[in-house]
Amino acid sequence: MSKELEYLPAFILHTRPFKENQLLMEMLVAGEGRISIIGYKGSKKNTAKTALMQPFRALVVQFKKNTGLRTLKTLDENQLLSKQLSALKSKSLFCGFYLNEVICRLCTADAEYETLYPLYVYSLRNLSDLSLSSNSHLDDAHTNLYLEWILRQFEHRLLQMLGYGISFEQELTMQQSICEDLHYQLLGDQGFVIDAAKPSSLHGKDLLAVSARLNTQVSLEDFVLLDNEAFLAFKRELTIAKSILRVCLHRHLGDKPLKSRELFRR
Template identity: 35%
Template sequence: MQPLCPAYILHSRPFQDNKLLLQLLMPEQGRVSAVIRKRQGKQRFALQPFQLFTVALSGRSSLKTVTTLDELAPAVRFNGKFLFSALYLNELICRLWPDDMAAEQLFDHYQHSLVALEQAQHTPEMLEPCLREFEFSLLTELGLQIDWQHAADGAPLLADLQYLWQPEQGFVVAGRGWSGTVLQAIGQNNWQHTDALKVAKQVSRQLLAPLLGDKPLHSRALFNALG
């Protein structure tokens, strides 16, 4: 009997007759592709995103089969830009997380971000911080270490200097760029600091761009369509 493991459904689409192809996020297995029948016996599955399940998988190939699926917690409900933001988290993982790479820390970050997004529906000013924190957590888990306190040469970031990000190096002194004070504030999640959110978005976009390539994000287009 296969062990039951916690999982979130990141994406689903029709697959063959009466089946769905799922992208799952699981702590030990990471991002997993799996097939499930829409109905098994008398049970018809309601496959909600942003809902914690327990699943059992079978199969030796990279495409697994879901043999058991049970709800572990109710789905987190989102509306409008918060829904598109949650879909954005899912899409980032689907696009960037390697197949079958363990994701214990990412799984925790994802759960925390869903809760934070749900709370942000009552405090909308927390939406942007939630997205930036998840992006930087994901980049860290992918091996891109961001030192928010030191420049590439190891010197502390200084308030009166400007910096730019250089790939495979870090922040380097530049004639025009981001102030050391703002970068340090981002590293401390001090979102009340002037320009912290604006600069964090700029840094995040720059770091994510080479990983995402030229293919646009569907969730970002939906979010932008709201104005």
């Protein structure tokens, strides 16, 4: 007697044509990770299914594992989660594509990543907040900073999940706590070592501040309340985080450019 298939929460990360009327879908599935699944395209008569087979739609899926690839059996809307997420627009949408592309590039298909789905949902929730009309009072500068924070948090936590993360709180060689009054240098993509005070070195106080930013939840309401001094400090810390995480990501992404980054240049 065949085992009944589970219903699992999922998102589509990317699709491409496979065979006649079929798609090869890269999916992020709760408790599983990134999985390649073959499914039939929605027809003109089944526009509801076609609408669901899009990125950033919260889904519940059943799939069957054949020899090699998996086959999609059912696909439905995850109604509970869908009610909590609004459609991504403008820069939030670009950021969503960036998340999807980084996952597809860094996360091996069929490897189990139990915490990847919760991380993705957490990031989507934050991105979708910007699409709500109640947050229209946020100006462009604060919106951009909020998006930067979402992306840097995602990169940092993803690298940690994959075992590629670095510590912003502990020195690499001596395994001592980062000291506010000392200066440090990033050693490849491995971590920080004590360095002399010079233009290329990083102040320990800044590294600890970056660590706090990357590990703390910040709401849109918090951003609205930032005064100019706090805003500039936040922006400076995220600029430092971006330069560090870009080095770490490049080590694993390689030289092939990310297509989603081009969206931000248009």
